[in-house]
Amino acid sequence: MHDLTRSLHIKNHSKIVMLVADGLGGLPEEPGGLTELETAKTPNLDALAKLGVLGSSIPVKPGITPGSGPGHLALFGYDPLQYVIGRGALEATGIGFELGPNDVAARGNFCSLDASGLISDRRAGRISSEESAPLAIKLRQVKIPGAEVFVEPVKEHRFVVVFRGPGLRGGVHDTDPQAVGVAPLDPRVSAPGSEATSAAAREFIAQARVLLAGEKRANGLTLRGFSPRPALPTFDEVYGLRAAAIAVYPMYKGLARLVGMQLVGKAQTLDEQMSVLESEWKNYDFFFIHFKYTDSTGEDGAFSAKVKRIEELDAVMPRINKLAPTVLIVTGDHSTPARLKTHSWHPVPTLLTSGVCRTDGCEAFGERDCLRGGLGQFEAKYLMPMALANADRLGKYGA
Amino acid sequence: MHDLTRSLHIKNHSKIVMLVADGLGGLPEEPGGLTELETAKTPNLDALAKLGVLGSSIPVKPGITPGSGPGHLALFGYDPLQYVIGRGALEATGIGFELGPNDVAARGNFCSLDASGLISDRRAGRISSEESAPLAIKLRQVKIPGAEVFVEPVKEHRFVVVFRGPGLRGGVHDTDPQAVGVAPLDPRVSAPGSEATSAAAREFIAQARVLLAGEKRANGLTLRGFSPRPALPTFDEVYGLRAAAIAVYPMYKGLARLVGMQLVGKAQTLDEQMSVLESEWKNYDFFFIHFKYTDSTGEDGAFSAKVKRIEELDAVMPRINKLAPTVLIVTGDHSTPARLKTHSWHPVPTLLTSGVCRTDGCEAFGERDCLRGGLGQFEAKYLMPMALANADRLGKYGA
Numbered sequence: 001m002h003d004l005t006r007s008l009h010i011k012n013h014s015k016i017v018m019l020v021a022d023g024l025g026g027l028p029e030e031p032g033g034l035t036e037l038e039t040a041k042t043p044n045l046d047a048l049a050k051l052g053v054l055g056s057s058i059p060v061k062p063g064i065t066p067g068s069g070p071g072h073l074a075l076f077g078y079d080p081l082q083y084v085i086g087r088g089a090l091e092a093t094g095i096g097f098e099l100g101p102n103d104v105a106a107r108g109n110f111c112s113l114d115a116s117g118l119i120s121d122r123r124a125g126r127i128s129s130e131e132s133a134p135l136a137i138k139l140r141q142v143k144i145p146g147a148e149v150f151v152e153p154v155k156e157h158r159f160v161v162v163f164r165g166p167g168l169r170g171g172v173h174d175t176d177p178q179a180v181g182v183a184p185l186d187p188r189v190s191a192p193g194s195e196a197t198s199a200a201a202r203e204f205i206a207q208a209r210v211l212l213a214g215e216k217r218a219n220g221l222t223l224r225g226f227s228p229r230p231a232l233p234t235f236d237e238v239y240g241l242r243a244a245a246i247a248v249y250p251m252y253k254g255l256a257r258l259v260g261m262q263l264v265g266k267a268q269t270l271d272e273q274m275s276v277l278e279s280e281w282k283n284y285d286f287f288f289i290h291f292k293y294t295d296s297t298g299e300d301g302a303f304s305a306k307v308k309r310i311e312e313l314d315a316v317m318p319r320i321n322k323l324a325p326t327v328l329i330v331t332g333d334h335s336t337p338a339r340l341k342t343h344s345w346h347p348v349p350t351l352l353t354s355g356v357c358r359t360d361g362c363e364a365f366g367e368r369d370c371l372r373g374g375l376g377q378f379e380a381k382y383l384m385p386m387a388l389a390n391a392d393r394l395g396k397y398g399a
Numbered sequence: 400m401h402d403l404t405r406s407l408h409i410k411n412h413s414k415i416v417m418l419v420a421d422g423l424g425g426l427p428e429e430p431g432g433l434t435e436l437e438t439a440k441t442p443n444l445d446a447l448a449k450l451g452v453l454g455s456s457i458p459v460k461p462g463i464t465p466g467s468g469p470g471h472l473a474l475f476g477y478d479p480l481q482y483v484i485g486r487g488a489l490e491a492t493g494i495g496f497e498l499g500p501n502d503v504a505a506r507g508n509f510c511s512l513d514a515s516g517l518i519s520d521r522r523a524g525r526i527s528s529e530e531s532a533p534l535a536i537k538l539r540q541v542k543i544p545g546a547e548v549f550v551e552p553v554k555e556h557r558f559v560v561v562f563r564g565p566g567l568r569g570g571v572h573d574t575d576p577q578a579v580g581v582a583p584l585d586p587r588v589s590a591p592g593s594e595a596t597s598a599a600a601r602e603f604i605a606q607a608r609v610l611l612a613g614e615k616r617a618n619g620l621t622l623r624g625f626s627p628r629p630a631l632p633t634f635d636e637v638y639g640l641r642a643a644a645i646a647v648y649p650m651y652k653g654l655a656r657l658v659g660m661q662l663v664g665k666a667q668t669l670d671e672q673m674s675v676l677e678s679e680w681k682n683y684d685f686f687f688i689h690f691k692y693t694d695s696t697g698e699d700g701a702f703s704a705k706v707k708r709i710e711e712l713d714a715v716m717p718r719i720n721k722l723a724p725t726v727l728i729v730t731g732d733h734s735t736p737a738r739l740k741t742h743s744w745h746p747v748p749t750l751l752t753s754g755v756c757r758t759d760g761c762e763a764f765g766e767r768d769c770l771r772g773g774l775g776q777f778e779a780k781y782l783m784p785m786a787l788a789n790a791d792r793l794g795k796y797g798a
Binding site: 386387 | 427430463466483742775
């Protein structure tokens with residue numbers, strides 16, 4: 001698709017807003033009941049549904065539950081099966097570490113080693129962040145010839161390590177044996193050209209073991225998901241769009257930055273996000289607005305809290321409408337039904353309005369309405385071409 | 400798909416009719432209103448909709464607006480992203496020039512050159528066809544060693560040049576610099592093996608400049624879209640169908656011929672097309688009938704004229720019904736909403752009837768009914784396999 005959009009895109013003065021309610025799709029509490037979105041009172045979204053066109057977005061493929069990375073890449077029009085963000089790179093992105101072209105990131109776990117050096121607990125007894133963060137910072141003392149090393153605490157037993165140096169590549173095996181009673185594995189080369197990364201990782205582990213020697217629980221570590229910054233073409237290149245991201249959480253800021261969006265504003269609340277949208281309106285063609293709480297309430301299994309969050313979202317729609325975007329999209333990166341307390345594969349309700357969309361007779365924004373919508377069931381990666389088409393930003397294919 | 404149809408197709412005495420109303424899909428004049436097709440009184444098509452199965456066809460991919468070439472290739476079951484007809488070849492096809500295996504076609508534009516040989520007008524002031532046609536014919540005087548040259552006038556400043564000779568290939572750069580104040584570019588080789596075409600084009604341009612030297616406005620020319628006859632497998636080969644085309648305009652006749660259809664009759668009106676269908680009924684398995692005026696009225700922005708043209712089409716349906724085709728398809732190659740005055744990406748209403756289709760409860764032929772139809776939203780390239788299946792012309796895949 002990017003070959004097509006790259007050759008067909010046209011510049012104009014249109015504005016596209018993509019409002020992503022993370023984990024928007026849901027399930028009824030009881031079979032036959034209403035989902036979170038269907039339960040929520042959403043007069044503004046329902047009014048948009050009447051003017052616009054609805055559909056059900058399939059994030060990756062039918063039956064596949066996506067993580068945040070593939071979910072957002074798909075919404076941004078990047079085939080999530082073609083563009084893969086390695087675990088280390090995603091973890092670094094998630095804590096706001098901006099990976100450079102000479103970086104290889106790995107996800108680290110503190111673990112417990114017994115007297116023979118065998119793993120007795122793969123997560124060091126799930127030690128608290130308070131306990132583990134100083135240890136991660138201590139690991140910054142590691143010095144490796146020819147490479148810079150960055151270590152960043154994550155939550156509980158997790159940390160990120162980034163090796164920076166010319167020619168470093170990601171082809172290194174995980175050292176986590178995924179079992180207890182065995183020693184951590186050697187960071188062996190898995191693809192040619194990654195010898196330097198393998199050597200750097202081996203040296204890092206050796207020095208870290210010395211630094212952690214006195215620890216009771218977190219006296220060892222494993223590394224996995226060695227990966228470079230993913231090579232993603234930018235929004236400017238593939239769509240001709242100057243794109244801005246208005247997100248609160250580091251993961252979504254990071255994902256947006258990977259596709260060349262500018263991070264704008266320092267909003268912490270949805271209202272502040274709207275204010276940023278208003279103040280930056282003139283400066284960009286495309287706005288990605290990320291709303292986290294439909295996902296986090298879903299993950300908590302809090303049906304009515306998720307309903308309230310959806311209503312909170314509905315309440316700000318007039319501020320977006322007032323800006324009169326050429327194309328407005330409201331969707332999610334995946335479903336997070338409160339009943340399942342986790343991401344799911346269910347198609348995601350999607351709403352698109354523009355002056356040239358073909359309305360479909362739908363009257364409200366909800367999962368069942370979306371099934372009857374004019375966008376049908378579609379793979380999320382096609383949403384960006386639809387947005388561009390509705391903004392009159394794509395020329396004709398062939399004569 | 401052709402690998403499948405090639406190995407699975409079966410011959411029988413069934414008859415398939417594909418009636419293509421060019422640019423059939425539309426948009427309401429006012430949001431929430433009726434489209435052209437929904438507005439039209441179409442009792443015959445509505446009766447077929449009740450008996451048949453409806454769907455929405457996506458010509459290329461969601462959001463992509465096709466030209467006539469890709470739009471028809473898709474309806475004929477040729478993936479429009481895999482089979483690309485070069486601009487020169489399509490232009491030649493469009494004026495009814497039958498390209499042979501040793502031909503390379505280019506689209507020509509007359510342009511105006513200043514005293515220094517720089518382009519002052521890329522379209523020679525959009526000179527009239529009356530003025531430019533004799534100039535195109537004059538260019539037939541060009542003689543090139545080792546190649547035949549054909550020059551055909553097109554509309555206004557446009558013409559087609561075809562180089563014919565053994566080993567000629569299409570890998571030559573455009574000479575149109577897409578700017579004024581600069582000289583036309585040299586027809587450089589863009590792919591190995593195209594040296595002879597490049598040399599022929601260079602020689603053509605040099606001699607043409609001499610022939611045009613006395614002209615005021617059209618004293619220069621540019622060439623672009625050098626391309627051979629596209630290599631398309633035939634309907635007979637991939638579907639086992641003896642196919643006939645009943646079209647009025649050269650472009651559609653040309654496209655049909657490229658996939659191995661026979662052009663039958665000399666119909667100029669829809670009624671005459673029906674008479675040709677009746678008289679050729681025994682001789683072919685598949686009939687492509689092309690109706691242009693739903694597109695041209697759409698391009699003119701003439702909503703009610705498009706409605707009338709649809710009603711005109713509806714009025715001839717009884718003549719087709721009387722022949723009792725095994726499978727009857729009514730669709731379009733793309734949408735041309737009168738409101739947009741141009742081709743668009745909107746899905747195309749599609750109707751299929753056969754004795755074995757699964758009816759879907761739809762009551763009328765219109766865009767919104769098609770959204771609820773049993774064919775769902777589907778890529779146009781899957782329509783031919785559906786036609787074959789409904790004609791019992793496809794065997795089982797696997798045991």
